[in-house]
Amino acid sequence: MALRLQKIDPTNRGDHYYLVDEDECYFLYEYTAHAGWQGGATNQLIHNLQKKRNAGGYLYKTPAIAQCAQAFSEVINADWLAHASLVPTPPSKIRTDVDYDDRICRVCNGIRKPGAPQVLELIEQITSTETFKGGNRKKPDELRQNYRFNEQLLRGGVRPSIGIVDDVLTTGSHFRAIKDMILERLPDTKVVGFFIARRVIPDPFDSVSIEDLLK
Template identity: 45%
Template sequence: MVDGVRLSLIDETSRADHYHLTAEDKCYYLYEYTSHRDYSFSTTNNLISNLKKKPSQAGQPHYWYKGQAIGNCARSLAAALNANWLANATLVPVPGSKAADHPDHDDRIERICRLMRQPSPDVRALVRQGASTNASHEVAQGDRVTVEQLLDLYTIDEALALPPPQAIGIVDDVLTAGTHYRAMHTVLSGRFPGVAIIGLFVARRVFPDDPLIFGDV
């Protein structure tokens, strides 16, 4: 999934699909993930399905595809990013929904960041999550974590804060409403005022055309 890969910018034609984003946010994505469709629907749906395999499934044969998906995402993002920007920016992975002591704690986004090799980037898990939350792709809309709840859980790891970043890329797999991005941006911009921040996503969520399965997930 690397040949000819390009980043697209969320703009006025797509921002309404991600309602926590503002006109000032600069968020980029590689692919489109179709909600309410399984892994067989598209190459991107298959990629994201493999990426989200739970660490508690590590002993099962299909878990091998998770590592393959992580590598594919890293190569595609590295190929699409400006090399000069990547050499001077700090990549900050969005924490997984499960805290470090949970059996399904997942560092897939940090692993994607660290595998970008053009050149080897500055990767810092600057934002820590203090407790587990529901994974957004596994629960109904009303049970999903909110920006306010994330702000109560997110803290800056001060041991990683120096030297101050020159630019920040918030990295995640799928952009849905923009909840995690908004909370991450708020915390990081508060700690590092004036530093330019962008969002980098493997995919953005889009809805299927079939109105029978159209929804908010």
């Protein structure tokens, strides 16, 4: 089956708390929550993509970045991309932090459609924070308190369409914070989201049969 972008719609938008009807977001794969790297090919891909420096298996990070860039190259419309800017979601660590991880920026820069896209690290984090895992997720307004515009890039000009890029769509808080910031400064810009995967939380009753319930 050919790879294609899938769109967040009314059937799955409720899985991503901060998204609203007007948000236009696309994803490639589905990531199974609470399943670890053993949860399938997508879980393994995201696990490798998020490898930290000096961690076991770090050698798999670069191939994972290349795989994601190639996948986006196959499915993002070339005409749209020629008139758009890709904005990577900033990582949890700032550039001067030893644990700074530029994986999303590298994914964006690896896209070829047919040439390299315009990639703008338009939004940057002010101070390093802990990685958002489990219940440690912040609301959009809380994220914005630690975000700022790269004013130099802003002055350099932004194309009329912007694609915010991230690895996994969970609650949608990062997308919501960045999109709202951009539209406040650039109200005529068309903003969409691109995600390698969206998080899916398994239904605990899927594997339960009627016989099990009647025991």
